[in-house]
Amino acid sequence: MGNLLEILHKEVVPAEGCTEPIAVAYAVSLAAELLEEEITGIQLHLSGNIIKNAMGVGIPGTGQTGLPIAAALGAVVGRSHKELEILSGLTQDELKLANDLLDRKLLKVEIMDTPEKLYIEAQVKTENHTATAILAKEHTNIEYLALDGKKVTPKKSKADCGKPGLSDTEAYEGSVDRIFEFITTAPFSDLSFLLEGARMNKAISEEGLRGDYGLQVGKKMNQQSAVNLFGNDVANKIIAATAAASDARMDGSAMPVMTTAGSGNQGIACTLPVISLAELLGKDEETLARALALSNLVTVHIKHYIGRLSPLCGSGIAGGVGANSGIIYLMDGTLEQIKHGIQNTIASLSGMICDGANSTCALKISTSTNTAIQAATLAMNNIAPTTKDGVIFEEVEDTIRNMERLVQEGLADTDKTILNIMLSKGGAN
Numbered sequence: 001m002g003n004l005l006e007i008l009h010k011e012v013v014p015a016e017g018c019t020e021p022i023a024v025a026y027a028v029s030l031a032a033e034l035l036e037e038e039i040t041g042i043q044l045h046l047s048g049n050i051i052k053n054a055m056g057v058g059i060p061g062t063g064q065t066g067l068p069i070a071a072a073l074g075a076v077v078g079r080s081h082k083e084l085e086i087l088s089g090l091t092q093d094e095l096k097l098a099n100d101l102l103d104r105k106l107l108k109v110e111i112m113d114t115p116e117k118l119y120i121e122a123q124v125k126t127e128n129h130t131a132t133a134i135l136a137k138e139h140t141n142i143e144y145l146a147l148d149g150k151k152v153t154p155k156k157s158k159a160d161c162g163k164p165g166l167s168d169t170e171a172y173e174g175s176v177d178r179i180f181e182f183i184t185t186a187p188f189s190d191l192s193f194l195l196e197g198a199r200m201n202k203a204i205s206e207e208g209l210r211g212d213y214g215l216q217v218g219k220k221m222n223q224q225s226a227v228n229l230f231g232n233d234v235a236n237k238i239i240a241a242t243a244a245a246s247d248a249r250m251d252g253s254a255m256p257v258m259t260t261a262g263s264g265n266q267g268i269a270c271t272l273p274v275i276s277l278a279e280l281l282g283k284d285e286e287t288l289a290r291a292l293a294l295s296n297l298v299t300v301h302i303k304h305y306i307g308r309l310s311p312l313c314g315s316g317i318a319g320g321v322g323a324n325s326g327i328i329y330l331m332d333g334t335l336e337q338i339k340h341g342i343q344n345t346i347a348s349l350s351g352m353i354c355d356g357a358n359s360t361c362a363l364k365i366s367t368s369t370n371t372a373i374q375a376a377t378l379a380m381n382n383i384a385p386t387t388k389d390g391v392i393f394e395e396v397e398d399t400i401r402n403m404e405r406l407v408q409e410g411l412a413d414t415d416k417t418i419l420n421i422m423l424s425k426g427g428a429n
Helices: 004-010 019-032 046-055 066-075 080-085 092-104 176-185 192-211 217-222 234-250 266-281 283-305 317-330 337-349 361-380 395-408 415-424
Strands: 039-046 108-110 120-126 129-137 140-149
Touching: 004 046, 019 039, 019 046, 019 066, 019 092, 019 120, 019 129, 019 140, 019 415, 039 046, 046 066, 046 080, 046 415, 066 092, 066 108, 066 120, 080 217, 108 395, 176 283, 176 337, 176 395, 192 217, 192 234, 192 266, 192 283, 217 234, 217 361, 234 266, 234 361, 266 283, 266 317, 266 361, 283 415, 317 337, 317 361, 337 361, 337 395
Parallel strands: 039 108
Antiparallel strands: 039 120, 120 129, 129 140
């Protein structure tokens, strides 16, 4: 049981800004902090998935989008110890210094030909020295840190506490049965930390409903007007609240988000439907904490198979399945009904692609939230697809493992195709 609690603590962490460009800023910062002279160049070698997820997303506190400003900020802020919250407290002076670096054309970005989906190599140069930082597999996992080719021991990372990650197959012991047993028997005191994440994600949802962020998916669904065909019912309130948080996050809101399995949008997708429904049903904090533990762990469980970064939309598929499980728990559903819900949700969402982190993430998340609610309604009526239906197997764990097969065998070239499409647009850089 302890393993699942450790996974929860490791995989549910705060971040400010989209995790891919922020991880780039973190890598550049790690390297830049080893240097004392004026920076003369920044060279990035990135996996295609990092570039895909960093091209079109707003960077908090800058009014700008994409990799360049994130990388430049990493070079000047000097606070790598804050990891994925590295840009919190950003000042206008820091922003000016970063833009000055970009104006001097010091940044070069290249795609790295690597099988590793999450790979960030940052080389920062001065006249006399070169510092290199490599992050791989996870957004804060430092694989290599060196000054002039000599390895440097990184300061102990709060994300690297000797706890098992998604990539550690031997350490990972997740299953829906084990997860359900854990969340129903663990002491409330062990799970209560999740309530802070609930407050954090609810706050950015409320900000998204107030402001004019991104495509305003949540805000326009929430507004009553002649052009809004959505009613003011429970389902649409939940969908609007969830989408609004992604609207704000993708458009560069400086508010922090509690992430799940390395993604803020996944954190939003798997928690806000649960938070919103618990509020609407008047559930107490302990019930909410247990539902959040379930939704987060099921999301992590799905991500273990589809990958940290993937051609499939982790927020939509993994986050949607997690939200569905939490919703069914709040409706007093049984373990069997939770399994029905997972089967229903995967049957509906399994083909949703990831075309990078951008404003349309809110659209995908609104779709997955709607599906999670629909799938929960069917599950509570003991309805689920059968082995006659597509990728669905009788055992829920087999269905989940089919997502790994879909990614590795069926979608091997999908990421490359999506990235090429994105890069082929006029003005793309």
